[in-house]
Amino acid sequence: MMVAPARLGLTATPPESAALERHIGPVVYSLGVADLVGDGLAAFDIVTVPIELGREERARYRELRGKFAARYAAFQRATGGASWHEFARESGRTAAGREVLAAWRASRALIAYPSGKRDALRALLAHHAGTRTLVFTGDNATAYTIARELLVMPVTCEIGRAERARMLDRFRAGDASVLVSSQVLDEGLDVPDAELAIVVGGTSSARRHVQRIGRVLRPREGKRARVYELAVEHTKEVDYVERRRAGLAQMGGAA
Amino acid sequence: MPYHPVQLFDDADAPWLAKLDDTAEASVGQPWRVLLDRLEALPLVTSASRTARAIASLRHVLGARPRVTPSARVVRELVLGHPVLDAEARADRLAAAAARLGLTADALEARLWSDLARERAVVMPERPSIRRIAAAANAEQLARALARARHVRLRVWGDPRELVRIAAARGLLATASPDAGESTTLDITGPLALFHATTVYGRALGSLVPWLAGLDRFELEIRCDLGRGEGILRVAPPLLLPPAPAPQRREHAPDVRLARDLAAAGCDVTRDPPPIIAGDRLLFPDLCVDGWWLEVIHFATAEYLADRFARYRMAGIRRIIVCLRSPAVDDPRTPAADLPPGVLPFQRAIDAGKLRELISRSSRSPDG
Numbered sequence: 001m002m003v004a005p006a007r008l009g010l011t012a013t014p015p016e017s018a019a020l021e022r023h024i025g026p027v028v029y030s031l032g033v034a035d036l037v038g039d040g041l042a043a044f045d046i047v048t049v050p051i052e053l054g055r056e057e058r059a060r061y062r063e064l065r066g067k068f069a070a071r072y073a074a075f076q077r078a079t080g081g082a083s084w085h086e087f088a089r090e091s092g093r094t095a096a097g098r099e100v101l102a103a104w105r106a107s108r109a110l111i112a113y114p115s116g117k118r119d120a121l122r123a124l125l126a127h128h129a130g131t132r133t134l135v136f137t138g139d140n141a142t143a144y145t146i147a148r149e150l151l152v153m154p155v156t157c158e159i160g161r162a163e164r165a166r167m168l169d170r171f172r173a174g175d176a177s178v179l180v181s182s183q184v185l186d187e188g189l190d191v192p193d194a195e196l197a198i199v200v201g202g203t204s205s206a207r208r209h210v211q212r213i214g215r216v217l218r219p220r221e222g223k224r225a226r227v228y229e230l231a232v233e234h235t236k237e238v239d240y241v242e243r244r245r246a247g248l249a250q251m252g253g254a255a
Numbered sequence: 256m257p258y259h260p261v262q263l264f265d266d267a268d269a270p271w272l273a274k275l276d277d278t279a280e281a282s283v284g285q286p287w288r289v290l291l292d293r294l295e296a297l298p299l300v301t302s303a304s305r306t307a308r309a310i311a312s313l314r315h316v317l318g319a320r321p322r323v324t325p326s327a328r329v330v331r332e333l334v335l336g337h338p339v340l341d342a343e344a345r346a347d348r349l350a351a352a353a354a355r356l357g358l359t360a361d362a363l364e365a366r367l368w369s370d371l372a373r374e375r376a377v378v379m380p381e382r383p384s385i386r387r388i389a390a391a392a393n394a395e396q397l398a399r400a401l402a403r404a405r406h407v408r409l410r411v412w413g414d415p416r417e418l419v420r421i422a423a424a425r426g427l428l429a430t431a432s433p434d435a436g437e438s439t440t441l442d443i444t445g446p447l448a449l450f451h452a453t454t455v456y457g458r459a460l461g462s463l464v465p466w467l468a469g470l471d472r473f474e475l476e477i478r479c480d481l482g483r484g485e486g487i488l489r490v491a492p493p494l495l496l497p498p499a500p501a502p503q504r505r506e507h508a509p510d511v512r513l514a515r516d517l518a519a520a521g522c523d524v525t526r527d528p529p530p531i532i533a534g535d536r537l538l539f540p541d542l543c544v545d546g547w548w549l550e551v552i553h554f555a556t557a558e559y560l561a562d563r564f565a566r567y568r569m570a571g572i573r574r575i576i577v578c579l580r581s582p583a584v585d586d587p588r589t590p591a592a593d594l595p596p597g598v599l600p601f602q603r604a605i606d607a608g609k610l611r612e613l614i615s616r617s618s619r620s621p622d623g
Contacts, residue, residue: 151334
């Protein structure tokens with residue numbers, strides 16, 4: 001392997017760890033998101049939409065989380081903070097453990113797209129009818145559920161390249177105003193100009209959040225992009241939103 | 256080398272396999288991901304890996320990708336567009352697209368995601384039997400072990416010719432040895448003992464599994480490493496396997512076509528001559544042409560070819576020609592010049608003219 005005498009790193013989304021400094025070196029120049037607004041990026045607003053679970057949904061969520069949290073806490077105490085991977089492997093070995101994992105999955109599925117998010121998404125799309133919109137979900141299943149319900153185009157890894165290209169062409173031409181995706185639209189695809197992003201689900205990753213927001217920030221005269229984040233109250237999602245906001249602020253964006 | 260027990264499925268698994276079947280039946284019309292989530296949530300009654308194998312088997316039995324016209328992609332192009340925000344608008348859009356394609360709205364919606372493994376709807380024209388699910392799981396498990404084998408030993412009772420031919424047609428390096436009783440032992444080189452197209456070879460070896468179901472009696476030993484260190488898996492009937500495939504139609508097989516062409520040219524041709532005993536081996540030539548023995552091989556290493564010729568010589572046969580299916584002519588791995596004399600390379604069909612020429616040339620040589 002050849003070791004370069006000098007290294008220069010260039011990134012739009014600095015990693016959330018010390019890896020950059022370890023591999024490349026200290027940051028020598030940075031330009032925040034806010035600095036770019038106007039010339040390089042469109043101005044934007046981020047609006048958090050709080051979502052209430054329905055009564056039955058809330059009860060079910062508490063039951064599922066309770067089942068999971070008790071065992072996970074006990075495992076953490078017993079192992080002195082073992083990784084999630086170890087927890088999942090250990091749990092998969094017993095009937096009780098599998099039940100806990102199933103409860104965890106079910107709790108996530110429940111807040112991925114509960115009735116409150118469903119209503120909020122419809123209301124936002126009705127309010128911004130005709131606006132080119134990207135809907136981001138936390139997983140493919142939710143992306144397909146939305147595509148199935150609203151008859152909009154899903155952009156996922158399972159949709160072939162040619163079909164995806166055709167979808168993006170239709171989106172660009174205004175023949176279809178909404179695309180829904182869990183990850184494919186985050187990065188790596190040249191997505192046509194969009195003005196609105198609706199984050200139905202995601203993770204705490206600020207880096208991924210910036211990639212998503214970046215999809216609606218292509219500048220245009222007089223454009224003001226808007227990002228809606230749907231977050232189910234009293235769940236991990238509220239924490240995710242706060243962590244994403246903090247990460248964005250660190251990158252020089254509006255918090 | 257230790258023997259590893261193989262936990263194949265049998266009738267004792269019927270009660271919990273029935274639960275899988277029940278869950279699938281209750282999920283008809285739902286996307287496959289819903290069924291998979293429900294199956295994952297079932298109480299564990301056996302190991303997680305066996306459960307996963309049974310679920311994969313159920314998926315294999317039920318979940319084949321349907322061939323539909325128009326394709327899911329065409330339907331999506333027609334149906335998906337601006338969002339529909341109420342039930343009426345949704346129904347109208349589906350009805351309009353269905354009318355255009357001459358389908359019902361339900362049929363149209365069923366096609367919308369039919370190409371996506373987790374999104375297509377669970378269909379069950381008839382409830383699969385528990386034994387069918389168990390048999391498919393067993394076949395899959397054996398095929399996986401074979402695909403990771405270093406060596407395979409298959410002892411069969413009765414006439415082994417069909418199995419030898421199937422192994423040869425799949426390009427497997429196999430040798431046959433007569434046993435003391437009425438059995439024959441096939442030794443097959445495993446993919447992990449080769450440095451050649453391991454995945455393709457492994458798949459070819461795995462494709463032998465369905466044929467085992469047609470054997471009344473056999474013993475299969477697979478030397479492999481399935482994550483517990485190298486060991487031997489030993490399998491013998493009774494075991495549940497899917498029904499054996501129908502006998503292969505052979506009218507287009509290279510040796511059959513060659514026999515036809517040679518007979519038309521006036522040669523004296525015998526198909527499937529009796530096997531030849533060569534020391535501790537059995538040889539299965541495909542044809543005998545004017546006193547020359549012919550064997551068709553679909554893949555060989557240099558050592559395997561040399562051993563083949565040596566075995567025929569050991570049996571007192573010098574008039575032997577091996578027809579070897581070669582990769583593309585310009586494939587640098589097996590240049591024709593490197594093939595030993597007595598080997599006729601072919602790709603799809605064996606050229607009768609070239610064979611007669613080779614016979615004529617070899618007959619004039621001192622060894623002929």
